[in-house]
Amino acid sequence: MLHLRVICPADESASVVGFLGTEPGVAHVVVAEGVSRQPVGDVVEAVVARKAAEDVVRRLAEQGVSRRGQISLQSVDVLLSESAAAAERNAPGEDADAVIWEELVATTGEESRINPVYLGFLTIACLLAAAGVITDSAITLVGAMVVSPDFGPLAALAVAAVGRRHELAARAALALCVGYPVAMLVTAALTLVAHLGGLFEAGDLANLHEASFVYEVGPFSVIVALLAGVAGMIALTSAKPSTLVGVFISVTTVPAAGFAVLAAVAGDWGRCGEAALQLLINLSGVSVAATLTLLVRRKHVGPGPAPGRGAPEPAR
Structure with missing residues (x-):
């Protein structure tokens, strides 16, 4: 699994959270409202199955998040969560086949x-x-x-x-x-x-x-x-x-x-x-x-x- 961190203006966080909530390979969506100072806005975090990460990053970038804020991914070595395990199972494809372009x-x-x-x-x-x-x-x-x-x-x-x-x-x-x-x-x-x-x-x-x-x-x-x-x-x-x-x-x-x-x-x-x-x-x-x-x-x-x-x- 990968840890996803998104920084975006406050008026865009709802669409980001809505998108992440519909993705089968995403779990544990967390929103920290108003904590970002540059740009002024919110921080959204989640865990993402590696095989779903490329599509998630691509679609967030298409929304313009990377132009007005930030998208980052970090590997998670240990994660104990049934929800995350379910998200990994539900995401289509195999982790070994995943190519995360960025x-x-x-x-x-x-x-x-x-x-x-x-x-x-x-x-x-x-x-x-x-x-x-x-x-x-x-x-x-x-x-x-x-x-x-x-x-x-x-x-x-x-x-x-x-x-x-x-x-x-x-x-x-x-x-x-x-x-x-x-x-x-x-x-x-x-x-x-x-x-x-x-x-x-x-x-x-x-x-x-x-x-x-x-x-x-x-x-x-x-x-x-x-x-x-x-x-x-x-x-x-x-x-x-x-x-x-x-x-x-x-x-x-x-x-x-x-x-x-x-x-x-x-x-x-x-x-x-x-x-x-x-x-x-x-x-x-x-x-x-x-x-x-x-x-x-x-x-x-x-x-x-x-x-x-x-x-x-x-x-x-």
Whole structure:
């Protein structure tokens, strides 16, 4: 269940309460009259079944509540209520199929912001990938995949494409187009330092076994990227973030970037090109598959707010 909080002018609270009272997936509607100061008005709260939340938010936004007030949702971890349980049973559909569009926009929007934390994680991931290649350590490469934050911008591109959110698309593209060059340049600089210190030699790339998948492009490069994109978007829209860890591990993005840097420093431009192609294939495959999956998911559960209408992109 989700906790719904609506702030609206006093002359609109009656229609909000009336609407919530007719929804089968809503329970425990509470009205606090006159407590809001900006805007001046009432606060209406309720609990909503996750599978009904998208429709409830969409219809409230169509009433103009989000323009003159506020609509917010918060997950409820523990709720003991027979009325709420009945509302959850009576709401059509399944919780696992629920796609709450504004929640998805807010999540991907936050994860695709380019900031020191994002750049730090991506750079650390690229350095870990380079270390994994030098030591031919699959475990270190897996660690680099887990640390990498690049699925956020890729998911944001999918959300932007489906919802026609141009600002979100620009933000995600900037995060990828700036983040990867920065991470790779820092990795290249430290690789040169390692080379001068005798920690890295060109011959270290000659006999790789565990790390060879990083740069070897083949049919499975495309297949894995597509499957990862599908799994990632299903996990994101089903509120199952733990599944995303498996998605991170399956995608050869950061390891390919790290290998490309090492190959460039070593003067092995052939394998540098292969690794760069592997990176491009994985980024493109994940993004395309995530977009197609989201299109299918939204068609299955019904339309959310029309592009450019309804609630504005949630602020963070």
